[in-house]
């Protein structure tokens with residue numbers, strides 16, 4: 001099976017290259033970082049499963065042609081680009097339709113994008129069809145399978161995508177005619193392997209919370225720099241500060257792998273997690289960012305240099 005529309009993700013592509021369709025599973029989770037192409041991969045996989053040609057998806061059989069024209073009734077995509085996840089009634093409706101026998105391929109493929117946004121009630125409503133699918137293959141996409149109910153995860157085969165390389169992102173941005181070559185190179189560096197994010201950076205610039213988190217992470221090991229970086233974080237809005245915390249934790253978890261001061265970074269990580277949990281009780285962002293700087297300074301003398 002091939003993934004003709006999917007950029008990068010060589011590991012996923014080679015995994016599926018020689019996999020027979022009946023070994024893919026009927027309840028699938030496609031996970032991976034935001035913007036790595038999970039929904040594209042899910043749609044390619046759906047096309048390959050429904051294809052009746054040789055080199056799946058062949059692009060020319062009746063199923064492939066209908067899919068391209070958007071008229072293949074054996075394929076449905078839920079939850080993409082929605083602010084809100086499908087509600088319980090929509091999930092029940094989807095479940096009922098999954099029992100209806102398909103006309104052409106003998107089965108159907110339902111892709112549920114951002115399945116981690118489904119509330120527990122909606123996820124529970126899917127358990128039966130994930131366990132004993134009748135006529136439908138379900139492909140759920142999400143950034144992290146751990147954000148789904150354990151009961152959902154245990155019924156699915158999990159496949160994982162990878163962040164896109166800078167080269168692939170630059171080539172794609174150039175192809176789309178977005179930004180100057182310098183802007184493309186800059187966005188590719190900052191986007192953490194997400195094409196969507198790279199496009200967003202070119203169109204809207206790097207978000208303030210992310211700039212502040214990068215500055216803070218780079219300042220670790222220098223007390224004065226940490227103080228300045230926390231001042232910058234203190235001027236964010238409450239919502240931005242929450243995103244700053246999430247982004248900083250993400251960066252810390254990356255730094256931990258290559259740091260001799262891993263334990264200190266973990267303690268800082270825990271402190272920030274705790275700040276996020278108690279944000280509702282603390283009205284002032286500048287108090288939070290000040291406390292963060294004090295935590296770094298007081299406990300470690302500013303000496304949390306990730307590289308040493």
Ligand SMILES: [Zn+2]
Nearest residue numbers: 051058061064
């Ligand atoms: Zn085909």
